[in-house]
Amino acid sequence: MKKLLTTLCALMPLFGIAQAQEFTPEQLEQVKNVREQALKSNLSWQLLESLTTEVGPRMPGSENDKKAVKWAQQQFKTLGFDKVWTEPATFPHWRRHHEAGSIVTPSKQPLRLTALGNSVGTPAQGITAPVVMFNTFDELIAAPKNSLEDKIAFVNYRMKRHIDGNGYGPAVRARRSGAVEAAKKGAIGYMMRSVSTGHHRFAHTGASGYQAGISKIPNTAISNPDADQLERLINGGHEVAVNMNIQTEDLGEGTSYNVIGEITGSQFPEQYVLIGGHLDSWDLGTGALDDGAGVALTMAAAKHISEIAQPKRSIRVVLFAAEELGLWGAKAYFKRHAEQLDNIVAAAESDFGADVVYAFESNVAANALPVVKAIAQQLAPLNIEYVNANNAHGGPDLIPLNQVTNAPIFALHQNGTDYFDYHHTADDTLDKVDPRKLKQNTAAYAVFAIMAANAKTKLTGKGK
Amino acid sequence: MKKLLTTLCALMPLFGIAQAQEFTPEQLEQVKNVREQALKSNLSWQLLESLTTEVGPRMPGSENDKKAVKWAQQQFKTLGFDKVWTEPATFPHWRRHHEAGSIVTPSKQPLRLTALGNSVGTPAQGITAPVVMFNTFDELIAAPKNSLEDKIAFVNYRMKRHIDGNGYGPAVRARRSGAVEAAKKGAIGYMMRSVSTGHHRFAHTGASGYQAGISKIPNTAISNPDADQLERLINGGHEVAVNMNIQTEDLGEGTSYNVIGEITGSQFPEQYVLIGGHLDSWDLGTGALDDGAGVALTMAAAKHISEIAQPKRSIRVVLFAAEELGLWGAKAYFKRHAEQLDNIVAAAESDFGADVVYAFESNVAANALPVVKAIAQQLAPLNIEYVNANNAHGGPDLIPLNQVTNAPIFALHQNGTDYFDYHHTADDTLDKVDPRKLKQNTAAYAVFAIMAANAKTKLTGKGK
Structure with missing residues (x-):
């Protein structure tokens, strides 16, 4: 009998040991309950x-x-979050009035x-000009000076499809600074x-931008x-000529608000x-995939945790402002909290739609890996694979955080x-959102957050 | 040996007998060749x-x-059709200038x-009014008089999906005369x-319409x-209020042209x-599915026949004008040819996109059924099933023909x-068009047309 037990212990996977060291049986029961509750609940969909x-x-x-900011505060309060507050963020306020082309x-x-975003407008009748096509952004960059005078430059690069969206980076270059490169060659419009x-x-x-000293030309994308x-x-x-007519407005500096709701921790509330x-x-659109889903599922995940048990550390849901125009809410948040970034024991943003979470990855100090593996074990029943690379990048609103420190970042891919x-x-x-998949996402965030909050070891990042 | 032959003959399917009676072995070889040629060729796609x-x-x-009329004439000539001509058709000329809503x-x-189509416009700033929703068109019809004064009526009926498009009829009622019914109740707009x-x-x-004596109100559809x-x-x-802003123009009577190309028959050219x-x-859009595909695949089918052998009877490709606004080209065609409708030995219009043809059906006199079955046998290699009901309705442009006589109509579903x-x-x-499916369509029309043209028996319809 003793021999059998010894053998069983030897066979016990590393994950099991980490779980037992980092979490009490009661805490593990809570994880299971919060996972099941999230899979059952319609809250994130609602x-x-x-x-x-x-x-x-x-x-x-x-x-x-403004309505969304009020909506979020009201929802956090209705859901019983312990603390609800806002923090201002400024950004370049831009507005689209009209657009047409032929x-x-x-x-x-x-x-x-x-x-x-950020494009100047055209005259009221638009601009009409011959089109010069480039198959890639680099071809446009390589075009001779003055070769596009009185022309509209057209970059025809096709984004590649991939499960992790890795086609976005190569494609988005032509959006961020295509109009700048076209204007350098004399173009009067960019498409x-x-x-x-x-x-x-x-x-x-x-989002797109201009460069000081380079003519600002109307900046568009076609289907x-x-x-x-x-x-x-x-x-x-x-010979192809097109008309592009966009009416836009630069409204100077605008202000919006990060909206924050917190479930306060029992033992280490500041963490x-x-x-x-x-x-x-x-x-x-109505921003359902980008990023209503991320808002809804993280709010719901924290709420489900609060229903099961007060966590040891706090769960803070941050709904960032003005991400689309350049991460302005995130920049303001991490600047404002620059002296307390060590209080962040784990950070994950959902900003990639609402299809299923298929993989989980960390970016933490070595001593935190047993906790990561314990979390991975509890995500496995949701068909989420553990990516044992410890090199996660977070969502876009975590970029300003990553720029100052290697914080404990997580990706629920x-x-x-x-x-x-x-x-x-x-x-x-x-x-475009599948309610069942949204529930799986909600459950994944709930499992991740409750375990990161309750682990014996305080999670830390790799540091600078 | 004699017994064996007798048995084989007894087992020979009806289709085989019909083939042998109606077509020479050489003609059947031509059918095979035209089918194979159509499946190989890119002509319909081009x-x-x-x-x-x-x-x-x-x-x-x-x-x-106007460009399309020239294009079609030019293409028919380039493809070597024996006769190419146009016939005028008039229609109510309507134009969309601008549309927006919120x-x-x-x-x-x-x-x-x-x-x-045919809707009046709104004032320049559009009309803004509260919305009254009806789940079905019949609910709108049942609404009390004057109950929609200063309101916009919204019919929320969902079309059903079906392989043969049978959800269209119940849904399209609300498009054809929704604005009339809404105006009867006092509505100022229809959505x-x-x-x-x-x-x-x-x-x-x-297409939509108004009714004499009933106020013409702006008439729209939303996604x-x-x-x-x-x-x-x-x-x-x-309480929901919307703004609808549509700028349209009634340009009075317009004229366009049916464009007709013919491969002249060797034996009975008038048939x-x-x-x-x-x-x-x-x-x-650019009218690829509706109805560029029908235009392209029937032109190509006739061309492929002409490449194999001159048919006994003529193959006439009719590209109807102004179908979308009310079958105006088809009405003009069948009126103009009213005295020679007996010359039509078979008629089929492709106006339902370019997905695969999955079924074949006739609507002919009883003595023509052996030919129909022989055609079905040659369509079978294209995975087309024979619908043995002899009750086909043709495409929309054959409706004016059906109204005067029960002509020999065919459906390639x-x-x-x-x-x-x-x-x-x-x-x-x-x-949105799959080139391989377009080829299958082209082959189906080519097989059908060459066999209907070459059959020993002249096909006729059921008559009035």
């Missing part, structure tokens, strides 16, 4: 439905953005285009194939089918697990295969 | 790509419509709407959930996600198989499961 329906699009600085030569055809994996006729907006059409016409030997998403959205079909389009609406 | 790219949208009466209460949100099975944010346009949003707000107890589609399209995801939207573009 929050998402309410935000996207009653508020709708939430462009930073808009009336709806091919005018060789045949009159509408173009589905959208102004990129790009959307940063998109979709095959529907939606143009994808997104994939429209880009296909331009490509066919140009490759067919036609906290940071989860959240961003409350703002682009104006075209969502399946992003379809995410860029909808990202930043009019088609980012509630019906 | 025609579709050219029409949708170089011409684009083809709204009746537009400059592009929810204004309880929260400002854009609405993706489109003006229905309907699109006749759509899609879940993307496209509004579906389509399914937008209708969902209105429904959630209204069912959530909110002909009529195949075709409609050359016009709505203005929002396309899989329409997804057709109403794209129908009459901006998203009806070339990328």
Whole structure:
């Protein structure tokens, strides 16, 4: 009998040992309960439905953005969070008024285009000019000086589809600074194939910028089918001219608010697990995938934890402001809390839609890895794989945190295969979210957050 | 040996007997060759790509419509059709200039709407009014008199998805005369959930009408996600007001042209198989599925026949004008040829997209059924099932023919499961057509047309 027990102990996986060292049986029972509760509950869906329906699009600085801030405070209070507060963030306030486009030569055809964020407008009748096509952004960069005078530059690069969205980086360069490079060559307008994996006729907006000393030219993206059409016409030997008409407004500095709700810890209340998403959205859709889902599921995850038991450390849900225009809420948050960043024992942002979480990854100091593995074991019943690389990058709103310190960052990787079909389009609406998948996401965040909050070992990052 | 032969003959299926009676072995070899040639050739795709790219949208009466008429004549000539000509058709010329919509209460949100064909416009600033929702068109009809004064009526009926598109009929009632019924109750605007099975944010346009003596009110459709949003707000107890702004123009009587290409028969040139589609399209997309595909595949099918051998009877490809606004080209065609309708030995229109043809059905006199079965046998290698009901309805442009006589009508049923995801939207573009499926369609029409043209028995309809 003794021999049998010894053998059993030898066979006990490392995970089991870590669990036993870091968590009491009662705490592990709580994890199971919170997971099951999150999988059963409709709360995250109800929050998402309410935000996207009653508020709708939430462009930073808009009336709806103000409504969203009130909505979030009210919801946190209704859900019984211990502390609810806001913190201001400023950002460059930009607004889209009107957009339209057409091919005018060789045949009159509408173009589905959208102004990129921060773009200047055109004159009232738009600008009409011949199009010069580049297959990649680098081809545009390599174009001779003055070669685009009185032309509209068109970058026709196609984003690649991938489960982790790794096609985004190579594609987004042409959005962030395409208009700058085009203007350097003398172009009077810029148009790009959307940063998109979709095959529907939606143009994808997104942040873009200008450079001091370089002419600001109107900056647009067209849908994939429209880009296909331009490509066919140009490759067919036609001279193609287009009209782009965008009316936009630069409203100077705007102010919005990070909205924060906290479930206060019983033992180390100043230490906290940071989860959240961003409350703002682009104006075209209703921001269901980007990032209503992240808002709703992290709020719900913390609520489910509070229903089971008060955690040892606090759970802080931060709903960041003005992410889309340049992470302005996140910059303000981490600047404001710069002296207390060590209080963050774990941070994870959900900002990649609402498809299933398929993998879990950490970025922590070595002594924290047993806790990570214990969390991974409790995520496994949700069909989440453990990525044993300890090199996670967090969501975009954690970038300003990463820039000052290597904090204990976690990634709950969502399946992003379809995410860029909808990202930043009019088609980012509630019906694109699968309620069952949203529950799985909610459960994953709840399991992660309760365990990071309750672990015996305080989690820390790798540091600078 | 004799006994064996007798047994074999007894076992020979009816189809084989019909084939042998109606077609020579050489003719059956031609059928096989034309089928194989159509499955190999890119011709139908090339025609579709050219029409949708170089011409684009083809709204009746537009400059592009004129271009399409020239394009079709030129293509027929280039392909070596024996006769190419046009026949005029008049129609009520209508044009869309601008459309926009928004929810204004309880929260400002854009609405993706489109003006229905023939709709009057709104004042320049649009009309803003509270919305009254009806779950079905019949609920609107049942509403009390004057109950909609100063309101916008919203019919929220959801079209059903079906392989044969049978959800269209029940749904389209609310499009054809919704504005009339709403105006009868005092409404100042009409808005309907699109006749759509899609879940993307496209509004579906389509023909609509007014009634003498009833006020003409602006007439619009919104996308399914937008209708969902209105429904959630209204069912959530909110008072909802919307703004609809459509700028349209009634240009009086317009003229366009049916374009006709014929492969002349060797033995009975005056008798002909009529195949075709409609050359016009709505203005929002490029009319790839509706009905560039029908145009391209019937042109290509006739061309492939002409490459194999001159048929006994003529093959006439009719590209009808102004179908979308009310079958005006078809009405003109069958009126003009009213005295020679007996020359039509078979008629089939392709106007249901470009998914695979999965079934074949006739509507002919009893003595023509052996030929029908022989055709079915040669369609079987294309995975096309024979529907032994002899009750086919043709495409929409054959309706005016059916109204005067029971002509020999055929249906090559396309899989329409997804057709109403794209129908009459901006998203009806070339990328929605699968080149391999288009080839199968082309082969099916080629096999059908060559056999109907060469059969020993002249096919006739059931008559009046």
